[in-house]
Amino acid sequence: MNMGRVAGVIRTPDQRLRVFVSSTLKELAPERRAVRAAIERLAMAPVMFELGARPHPPRELYRAYLEQSDIFVGIYWEQYGWIAPGEGVSGLEDEWNLAPGIPKLIYLKAGEHRDERLDGLLARIRDDDHASYVAFTDAAELTGLVTADLATLLAERFDAANLRRPALAAPEVDVASTQLIGLPSPRTTLRGREQDLARLTRLLTEGERLVTVTGPGGIGKSRLAVAAARAAETSFPDGIAFVDLTRVGEAGRAMGAVANALGIRDAGHSLDEAVRVSLRERRMLVLLDNVEHVVDAAPELCAALIDDSAASLLATSRIPLRVDGEAIMELGPLQPAAAEQVFVERAQAAKPDFQRTDANAEALTAIVAALDGVPLALELAAARLRVMTPGALVERLDHALPLLADGGRDLPERQRTIRATIEWSIRLLNDDARRLLLRLGVFPTGFALEAAVWMAQGDETTALDAVSALVEGSLIRERDHGQRTWYTMPVPIREYVRQQLEGRGELEEARDLHARFYVQLAGRAGRALVTPEQRLWMPRLVDERDELRAAIDYLLQSHRLDDAAELLWPLLWFWFMGGQLIEASVWGTTLLAAEGSLSPRSSAIATFYGHALASWQSFEPVRVLRPLARAVKTFRREGDRFGQALVLITLATARLTKRFPDYIGAVRDARKSYALMEQIGDPFGQNIAGTTLGFLALLRRDFAGARRRFEEVIVRCREIDDRLFEGIAHYHLGWIDVQTGNLGQAKYRFGEQLRVSTDIGAEEGLAFSLEGFFAIAAQEDDAERAGRFFGAAEVLRERKALFWNRRFAFHTKTLQEIRGGSDAALFEVGRLDGRNADLDDVVALAFSMVRGTQLAALT
Structure with missing residues (x-):
């Protein structure tokens, strides 16, 4: 590997170990998300042309990115990829051709209808001695393969003694992004729900617009809904948005949660209208999770999401929504064989050497029967095998569950089971862990370790021990967010502990602790947000x-x-x-x-x-x-x-x-x-x-004065890595060039804003830059192309509620002129084409206008 190569003039998003990911975008969207997650878990930097915005950016751009990358990952399935005007090969093959002498990890998804040109590329790849080549079946398997392969490369080729790089930072989350909030990644394999999954997937793919999965808490509604949404993903070309309604708190805020999941920012007070406009022409799926928390808002939500749109709605709720057109799928407990398999898997997660044997088979059967096949109850009980045998667990459950369940006869049978299992699990904790668990119930979404220690209000070592006990008991779940550890509490457990806090009269005290933590956190964050530590x-x-x-x-x-x-x-x-x-x-x-x-x-x-x-x-x-x-x-x-x-x-x-x-x-x-x-x-x-x-x-x-100000802003932005305002400055410099007749330089400036916006996920920046390209095309008397740019920007603004005061919109005069001129009909043809086009194609068209001008500006 050439570790000493000189970086190109176009910089990659950060200076960490870089993994260039090459694939088609749409057919491999789930796989791209899986690979990004695997790369970031290892604290590397994925180099990806995302937002569906750059399937084939200028050759000079991805050449520079490839030259700065340390590992090449190629993911291929059936499509060969888009061939830009004037090119002989697709961007997919060109990226392989231009990849420098770096490790290459190639993953091929099984397929039956592979493009012949892709077969030709794969034949070349197989003959390359420097490429590692392996097949996979789905995104879950790919995650494991990529994680293992990258870890091996780290160990073999990138030891710290040879790298001379700064310490790795946590992967950056793009706060300005207006992308959809996608489906969560499951922690475990879905077991025993094959028939349920097939039925629910069929409902989604065969035209049902509103499907509600019902059942008691802990039965696995959310897990099944996420799996079905993934299985039906190809039926929803405009994507899937996930809305967690447990964190909303009140029905009046439900629409805000939906808007947030759709990537709508600052829509004003008319969220309902913003959501309706956003969904108007989109064939997408919205998954509303835990609707019972805001069931009073269900009619309004369903109307906004389904009426006058092509969207479909999948909901999970303990009770039906009782809305016209609702198809209800009631979810019951796992069958005994599947429940036992789930229990054994959870037990092995808690105690890796645990095995099902003839000696413990009878006890396992008894455990599954006692827990009624409820997945969350199985998980809680399995966690206890760290400290007791299956036989001892059966005895504990036989004594505890009937006694604990007697107090809740007004609850449905399965709900009594989960409540009793939660109570039993909590009683096994020591006083410190039990007290901390109750206080953590006031966190609506999750918390970091620092917050948990604060809530313990005691010795830090004791608090850490309490957190460990809660994780080991599966009462809270631990996940890594980059290099940060993040904890969540299953919804039924959180509801139970909040009820306990309220019954003891301790809820206000816990909420006060929670608020005081965030007041002091805000003070610390505020001081850091005006320094380069902002990105951390x-x-x-x-x-x-x-x-x-x-x-x-x-x-x-x-x-x-x-x-x-x-x-x-x-x-x-x-x-x-x-x-x-x-x-x-x-x-x-x-x-x-x-x-x-x-x-x-x-x-x-x-x-x-x-x-x-x-x-x-x-x-x-x-x-x-x-x-x-x-x-x-x-x-x-x-x-x-x-x-x-x-x-x-x-x-x-x-x-x-x-x-x-x-x-x-x-x-x-x-x-x-x-x-x-x-x-x-x-x-x-x-x-x-x-x-x-x-x-x-x-x-x-x-x-002249404006140019001087914006060039100063760009210099300062690059010093502090303020990419948002760097893009804004390029945008305004582009309009200076348009108004002074320097269209070549304007193309470069709007192209730079386009590049920055795709890198940080700022879709408002995409809209602004496309409006700039609209003005350039109009001045070049290409009305149809101008319409294509304007239409794409227009629909992007509608979908994300990215509206701007018309008085400050520089393109308004050009728009009025072209609509009142002889080319108005051509413009409207292009506009409709742009509204219906894939955003990646329109952005690729914009980048094709930048070629040549970009290199001239850089030199």
């Missing part, structure tokens, strides 16, 4: 997003308004980059309207959040100018230069949206903000203020 904290905050919401809600409900403000304020960059400013503004408005007194500082914070978005959305924002000006004075008195600078930026944008924009006042405020951000050493704040100043210069057609 953003993924963590993504994990903690729902817990932060729960903490803010509790503080507002408890009228601890100043604490709520201090949790909100430090996380501004997170709310902003994660597209949650609408939600944050609602919290700010709630603070302002809450009964009780706010400190001047909290009032200024609430004013900022309550009015910041109005400054962009309203065309007559005079009502927000005075409160924002008061907030500036408050932050100045408090000595908070960050707050002062931030509100000044908001004031500047508010002045622009007046009927007669106040450019002079806006420039004055933006310059003051920039100076303050510079004084406190906040480079991210400087990027926002600098971008605002560049934008103001561009609006006034001061092209």
